[in-house]
Amino acid sequence: MAVERTLSIIKPDAVEQNNIGNILAMIQGAGLEIIGMRMLQLSRAQAEGFYEVHRDRPFFGELVEFMTRGPVVVAALEGDNAVARYRTLMGATDPAEATEGTIRKAYGTDIGENACHGSDSVENGKIEVGYFFPEYVLR
Ligand code: ADP
Numbered sequence: 216m217a218v219e220r221t222l223s224i225i226k227p228d229a230v231e232q233n234n235i236g237n238i239l240a241m242i243q244g245a246g247l248e249i250i251g252m253r254m255l256q257l258s259r260a261q262a263e264g265f266y267e268v269h270r271d272r273p274f275f276g277e278l279v280e281f282m283t284r285g286p287v288v289v290a291a292l293e294g295d296n297a298v299a300r301y302r303t304l305m306g307a308t309d310p311a312e313a314t315e316g317t318i319r320k321a322y323g324t325d326i327g328e329n330a331c332h333g334s335d336s337v338e339n340g341k342i343e344v345g346y347f348f349p350e351y352v353l354r
Pocket residue numbers: 269274277278307308326327328329331332333335
């Protein structure tokens with residue numbers, strides 16, 4: 216299995232509800248290595264750029280408002296098969312459909328405010344880690 220990198224974002228809802236530590240504990244408990252981490256407030260331009268693929272979706276405006284309403288924690292994760300492993304740990308996009316033991320089941324509120332982001336492919340993992348950690352070029 217290949218070593219991969221994936222981008223995690225602890226979203227504003229989870230930061231507001233004091234769940235940064237709980238989510239990081241789940242990430243580390245799952246054996247994913249945190250190789251870079253930063254707390255920041257996304258600008259509108261950063262949020263729009265990050266979610267560019269969703270620009271034409273009906274929820275785009277709401278998503279950008281949400282992601283910019285307070286600080287987030289971005290983390291670069293590394294491990295064997297890290298992209299799929301972190302998607303599994305996060306659970307379904309809609310917390311109501313997420314299985315027990317997942318981050319979104321534990322800390323998500325609804326399909327919009329779902330506590331965390333994770334890259335959806337190995338290629339996007341590289342792109343998204345590079346978006347926030349340009350110094351972390353994949354070996
Ligand atoms: P995921 O984060 O699981 O990869 P998507 O890439 O489909 O999900 O969507 C990106 C983010 O947009 C979601 O995590 C969620 O915050 C938001 N979102 C997705 N679908 C909806 C929706 N129907 N209504 C409101 N927000 C949504």
